[in-house]
Amino acid sequence: xxxxxxxxxxxxxxxxxxxxxxxxxxxxxxxxxxxxxxxxxxxxxxxxxxxxxxxxxxxxxxxxxxxxxxxxxxxxxxxxxxxxxxxxxxxxxxxxxxxxxxxxxxxxxxxxxx
Amino acid sequence: xxxxxxxxxxxxxxxxxxxxxxxxxxxxxxxxxxxxxxxxxxxxxxxxxxxxxxxxxxxxxxxxxxxxxxxxxxxxxxxxxxxxxxxxxxxxxxxxxxxxxxxxxxxxxxxxxxxxxxxxx
Numbered sequence: 001x002x003x004x005x006x007x008x009x010x011x012x013x014x015x016x017x018x019x020x021x022x023x024x025x026x027x028x029x030x031x032x033x034x035x036x037x038x039x040x041x042x043x044x045x046x047x048x049x050x051x052x053x054x055x056x057x058x059x060x061x062x063x064x065x066x067x068x069x070x071x072x073x074x075x076x077x078x079x080x081x082x083x084x085x086x087x088x089x090x091x092x093x094x095x096x097x098x099x100x101x102x103x104x105x106x107x108x109x110x111x112x113x114x
Numbered sequence: 115x116x117x118x119x120x121x122x123x124x125x126x127x128x129x130x131x132x133x134x135x136x137x138x139x140x141x142x143x144x145x146x147x148x149x150x151x152x153x154x155x156x157x158x159x160x161x162x163x164x165x166x167x168x169x170x171x172x173x174x175x176x177x178x179x180x181x182x183x184x185x186x187x188x189x190x191x192x193x194x195x196x197x198x199x200x201x202x203x204x205x206x207x208x209x210x211x212x213x214x215x216x217x218x219x220x221x222x223x224x225x226x227x228x229x230x231x232x233x234x235x
Contacts, residue, residue, distance in 0.1 A: 038219070040221035040222075042222075048227075049118075049209075049224075049225040049226060049227050049228070050159075050209070050211070050222075050225040051225070052214075052221055052222060052223045052224075055214070055220075055221040055223075061223065093158065093159055095159075095221065095222075097219060097220060097221055098219075100173065100218050100219055101173075101176075102161060102175050102176065103149070103161040104161065105158055105159040105160070105161070106158070107158045108158050108159075
């Protein structure tokens with residue numbers, strides 16, 4: 001299985017400041033034939049269904065605020081929230097969908113307000 | 115809008131089976147695959163398997179192979195996940211999630227609210 005490792009495990013950021021979450025895969029999730037990274041980011045808030053934020057490493061899902069952005073390629077990826085809002089408090093997960101033998105997720109990063 | 119409504123909480127004894135349903139609405143059921151993911155208390159997300167909603171083909175995580183069965187009822191636009199030989203470690207919240215496409219190499223773009231399953235003697 002492709003192992004996804006996020007850092008940090010938890011993060012406290014002041015309102016209006018930038019939040020950065022990293023995700024590293026144990027092998028590349030870049031498919032050379034289409035030059036796409038099979039990497040997604042999800043947001044989980046208590047009592048709510050998980051929400052897809054970013055896919056193909058950097059494509060924002062419809063309706064997701066533009067303060068959320070994704071970057072990276074190959075094995076190293078980043079989710080950035082440019083200006084943290086109170087409603088962004090959540091746990092964030094990265095996921096690879098390159099290996100359909102087993103889709104794997106990172107362990108999660110808990111984001112809080114400082 | 116797209117909705118995935120899961121069945122209610124379950125309490126099962128070790129060795130029993132549980133079947134969770136996921137009723138969909140707001141989209142053409144056959145155009146999208148469905149995945150099942152679980153989350154044990156305080157843990158991360160673990161993919162269990164998925165079903166291609168057009169041809170009914172399934173793929174399971176090796177960890178659950180032989181214990182999990184994913185099915186669908188196209189007339190009822192509902193997906194099902196059955197897990198057998200339950201043990202305490204299977205205590206978790208079970209989620210259904212829609213594949214963004216039909217072919218299974220896409221992210222999961224809509225999730226159910228989760229079904230808590232408790233395994234306890």
